[in-house]
Amino acid sequence: MTVPPGSGTALFTDRYELTMVAAALAEGAAHRQCVFELFARRLPDGRRYGVVAGTGRLLEALSEFRFGPADLQLLARVVDADTLDWLRDYRFTGDVDGYPEGELYFPGSPVLTVSGTFADVVLLETLALSIYNHDSAIASAAARMVTASAGRPLIEMGSRRTHEEAAVAAARAAYLGGFATTSNLAAGSRYGIPTAGTAAHSWILLHDDELSAFRSQVAALGTGTTLLVDTYDIRRGIEHAIEAAGTGLGAVRIDSGDLGELARQAREQLDALGATGTRIVLSGDLDEYAIASLRAEPVDSYGVGTSLVTGSGAPTAGMVYKLVEVDGRPVSKRSSAKESRGGRKSALRRFKPTGTAVEEVVHPHGTAPAAGPHDRVLPVPLVRGGAVVDGAADLGAARERLRAALVAVPWEGLKLSRGEPAIPTTFHTE
Amino acid sequence: MTVPPGSGTALFTDRYELTMVAAALAEGAAHRQCVFELFARRLPDGRRYGVVAGTGRLLEALSEFRFGPADLQLLARVVDADTLDWLRDYRFTGDVDGYPEGELYFPGSPVLTVSGTFADVVLLETLALSIYNHDSAIASAAARMVTASAGRPLIEMGSRRTHEEAAVAAARAAYLGGFATTSNLAAGSRYGIPTAGTAAHSWILLHDDELSAFRSQVAALGTGTTLLVDTYDIRRGIEHAIEAAGTGLGAVRIDSGDLGELARQAREQLDALGATGTRIVLSGDLDEYAIASLRAEPVDSYGVGTSLVTGSGAPTAGMVYKLVEVDGRPVSKRSSAKESRGGRKSALRRFKPTGTAVEEVVHPHGTAPAAGPHDRVLPVPLVRGGAVVDGAADLGAARERLRAALVAVPWEGLKLSRGEPAIPTTFHTE
Numbered sequence: 001m002t003v004p005p006g007s008g009t010a011l012f013t014d015r016y017e018l019t020m021v022a023a024a025l026a027e028g029a030a031h032r033q034c035v036f037e038l039f040a041r042r043l044p045d046g047r048r049y050g051v052v053a054g055t056g057r058l059l060e061a062l063s064e065f066r067f068g069p070a071d072l073q074l075l076a077r078v079v080d081a082d083t084l085d086w087l088r089d090y091r092f093t094g095d096v097d098g099y100p101e102g103e104l105y106f107p108g109s110p111v112l113t114v115s116g117t118f119a120d121v122v123l124l125e126t127l128a129l130s131i132y133n134h135d136s137a138i139a140s141a142a143a144r145m146v147t148a149s150a151g152r153p154l155i156e157m158g159s160r161r162t163h164e165e166a167a168v169a170a171a172r173a174a175y176l177g178g179f180a181t182t183s184n185l186a187a188g189s190r191y192g193i194p195t196a197g198t199a200a201h202s203w204i205l206l207h208d209d210e211l212s213a214f215r216s217q218v219a220a221l222g223t224g225t226t227l228l229v230d231t232y233d234i235r236r237g238i239e240h241a242i243e244a245a246g247t248g249l250g251a252v253r254i255d256s257g258d259l260g261e262l263a264r265q266a267r268e269q270l271d272a273l274g275a276t277g278t279r280i281v282l283s284g285d286l287d288e289y290a291i292a293s294l295r296a297e298p299v300d301s302y303g304v305g306t307s308l309v310t311g312s313g314a315p316t317a318g319m320v321y322k323l324v325e326v327d328g329r330p331v332s333k334r335s336s337a338k339e340s341r342g343g344r345k346s347a348l349r350r351f352k353p354t355g356t357a358v359e360e361v362v363h364p365h366g367t368a369p370a371a372g373p374h375d376r377v378l379p380v381p382l383v384r385g386g387a388v389v390d391g392a393a394d395l396g397a398a399r400e401r402l403r404a405a406l407v408a409v410p411w412e413g414l415k416l417s418r419g420e421p422a423i424p425t426t427f428h429t430e
Numbered sequence: 431m432t433v434p435p436g437s438g439t440a441l442f443t444d445r446y447e448l449t450m451v452a453a454a455l456a457e458g459a460a461h462r463q464c465v466f467e468l469f470a471r472r473l474p475d476g477r478r479y480g481v482v483a484g485t486g487r488l489l490e491a492l493s494e495f496r497f498g499p500a501d502l503q504l505l506a507r508v509v510d511a512d513t514l515d516w517l518r519d520y521r522f523t524g525d526v527d528g529y530p531e532g533e534l535y536f537p538g539s540p541v542l543t544v545s546g547t548f549a550d551v552v553l554l555e556t557l558a559l560s561i562y563n564h565d566s567a568i569a570s571a572a573a574r575m576v577t578a579s580a581g582r583p584l585i586e587m588g589s590r591r592t593h594e595e596a597a598v599a600a601a602r603a604a605y606l607g608g609f610a611t612t613s614n615l616a617a618g619s620r621y622g623i624p625t626a627g628t629a630a631h632s633w634i635l636l637h638d639d640e641l642s643a644f645r646s647q648v649a650a651l652g653t654g655t656t657l658l659v660d661t662y663d664i665r666r667g668i669e670h671a672i673e674a675a676g677t678g679l680g681a682v683r684i685d686s687g688d689l690g691e692l693a694r695q696a697r698e699q700l701d702a703l704g705a706t707g708t709r710i711v712l713s714g715d716l717d718e719y720a721i722a723s724l725r726a727e728p729v730d731s732y733g734v735g736t737s738l739v740t741g742s743g744a745p746t747a748g749m750v751y752k753l754v755e756v757d758g759r760p761v762s763k764r765s766s767a768k769e770s771r772g773g774r775k776s777a778l779r780r781f782k783p784t785g786t787a788v789e790e791v792v793h794p795h796g797t798a799p800a801a802g803p804h805d806r807v808l809p810v811p812l813v814r815g816g817a818v819v820d821g822a823a824d825l826g827a828a829r830e831r832l833r834a835a836l837v838a839v840p841w842e843g844l845k846l847s848r849g850e851p852a853i854p855t856t857f858h859t860e
Contacts, residue, residue, distance in 0.1 A: 130593060
């Protein structure tokens with residue numbers, strides 16, 4: 001297959017991965033069998049769980065990880081000719097195991113295990129971390145918001161607050177996290193996520209008055225549409241909305257002010273006008289705490305933007321990608337505070353007979369501790385000999401997996417307040 | 431020109447922009463002449479200035495903003511057939527004026543002004559905001575780090591902590607902000623930014639011992655390379671480094687521990703070994719405050735990752751895109767706290783004869799206040815009739831512009847501590 005210049009994912013890579021490959025090829029160490037592990041040393045401050053996300057995107061990016069002609073031209077300034085030849089033919093041919101997408105993770109969970117020659121595997125470091133650190137940060141924030149919303153649907157509408165490509169990945173991670181829809185059309189196109197939208201204040205301001213704006217929107221989009229009622233006076237806005245659409249109006253959106261108080265007033269007013277089926281959509285700087293505080297109010301759905309796409313205070317998951325094994329020998333860094341555990345690892349999660357999770361057990365690969373009937377081995381095969389395992393990238397399955405995993409979290413683990421991880425991680429040694 | 435399916439930038443757009451266009455086409459309001467303004471209501475908490483970034487990327491994305499066949503197929507589920515026909519031929523044919531890239535902005539600065547028909551201009555809302563909110567957030571953080579580094583070069587190495595495409599834009603914004611180099615190869619390829627890199631701990635762990643790892647790196651990459659000395663014991667690491675490379679070694683990197691103390695010890699040891707020209711590179715969770723605290727230490731350069739790509743606490747610039755004028759008539763939202771100033775605006779910055787900035791004056795377009803000989807009109811033409819103005823996307827010029835703009839900031843405005851904007855914004859009315 002010919003790769004068009006610069007269209008692949010191989011340059012989403014730190015320069016030092018390439019110079020390490022060059023040096024390793026020169027001396028021969030490039031071909032040593034290595035295992036790298038992707039994991040989080042800790043959760044973001046006070047968080048009680050993390051959500052594994054990005055698996056599907058990584059597996060897709062892996063198949064496009066090729067050095068095309070334009071890439072090689074650039075790299076001629078970075079590495080020697082022998083390395084260029086090696087890169088020209090590069091395909092990942094190793095194995096990947098990992099927590100399936102949508103699974104929970106805790107400090108030290110071996111989220112991803114990548115095996116192959118040093119050169120094969122080190123090249124994927126930057127891309128794998130970029131994808132997992134971004135997507136897991138967003139999915140973890142999304143899951144908290146979904147918990148806070150107590151069953152009311154959430155619309156992801158944060159595209160404008162983050163990089164345009166990150167926005168598409170954020171919409172995907174939010175959907176994985178339980179959001180109902182996204183405003184992002186590219187996410188709809190690429191991942192089949194349901195899209196949704198209302199109207200902007202500019203729509204109202206474009207018209208001579210609010211009533212004309214509403215009439216025009218209803219004429220074009222039907223009475224099921226959502227009218228934005230807070231451009232001028234909300235009470236008048238709701239009157240105009242029902243005047244334009246009738247009592248069958250789909251929804252009104254309120255984007256500013258004291259949202260709880262305004263929702264109550266809007267509900268009363270709508271009901272008094274006979275629009276008892278018209279829903280109320282709230283938006284405007286909502287995060288999981290604001291959503292939780294609106295639980296008692298007559299809200300039908302929430303639009304969430306900034307806080308979702310910025311991970312609600314934790315914009316990166318802080319995962320690392322560490323060499324843990326060389327030719328079957330465990331290796332680890334030994335200086336200072338950032339100590340790592342050497343050796344390839346696996347993990348299982350222990351559950352009570354009631355289905356509640358109690359412990360994450362991380363253990364050396366191949367020496368699994370006795371597992372009870374309710375316990376679950378966490379890593380699954382994702383890539384074998386460079387080929388993606390069937391079903392490993394299924395977004396719908398990941399969404400369902402997370403929903404089920406959260407049901408099994410002890411109730412304290414779902415609290416929004418800062419605290420310890422929902423379950424402890426126990427490290428077994430050989 | 432034929433657009434390959436889905437390769438353009440047009441789907442980086444919220445669904446409601448498209449449904450508003452559909453409704454506006456149906457009633458005719460789509461063709462009203464409109465002016466939208468992109469601006470920040472406030473700076474991130476405690477920040478004293480913002481850096482305009484993303485202009486070059488937006489102008490490039492604008493030329494690829496076309497709805498291709500695959501896009502239209504998706505949009506057939508969102509809008510009617512007439513709208514699809516209109517989208518098929520869509521090219522932005524309006525005008526864009528704005529602060530040049532690299533210029534400073536303050537609350538209310540009219541950073542970008544987009545003029546054309548409603549349909550033409552509203553479609554760009556999401557993409558313009560995504561690019562400006564991301565890139566300006568990163569460039570603003572970068573500029574603070576560069577100030578804190580007091581002339582020592584900074585290496586951007588945060589790719590692994592953010593979305594893989596956002597990483598490339600972040601490297602660009604960091605370079606604009608004054609960073610010397612980036613680890614990101616795609617940024618080197620796309621924008622010609624100088625790339626740099628050292629080696630990872632995995633490089634050391636791949637080898638039987640540290641000395642072999644260093645020898646192999648020096649053999650392949652030369653004595654000018656940077657050796658990572660903190661995998662085991664730093665003092666032994668430096669001994670090994672000089673043993674492997676000789677006293678002509680380029681640099682050592684320390685990535686963990688008490689960086690100031692370790693830099694002092696390393697400098698003493700290197701000097702005692704005769705490696706007086708070997709540089710010391712520090713990395714490991716550095717932000718502008720950590721960099722400033724290392725000012726008295728013998729550090730030669732810094733590697734910065736997480737804090738850079740996450741905007742050091744402000745991952746989005748919080749800019750908005752608001753309709754301010756319809757057919758020459760000023761418009762603005764009137765409810766609640768989020769009030770806006772209607773009407774197309776321009777701005778000038780006032781300076782003392784010494785060159786120090788004193789005030790940002792935002793005024794109605796076409797009614798400029800008297801400008802002194804030292805004052806500067808801020809917006810420049812960026813796009814005319816859909817065509818990008820020559821030189822508007824020059825990254826090198828933007829970098830130089832920011833450097834000059836920061837020289838003119840009052841000294842309190844460069845403090846890292848939280849405070850008021852470096853200069854006040856004054857709003858003139860007609």
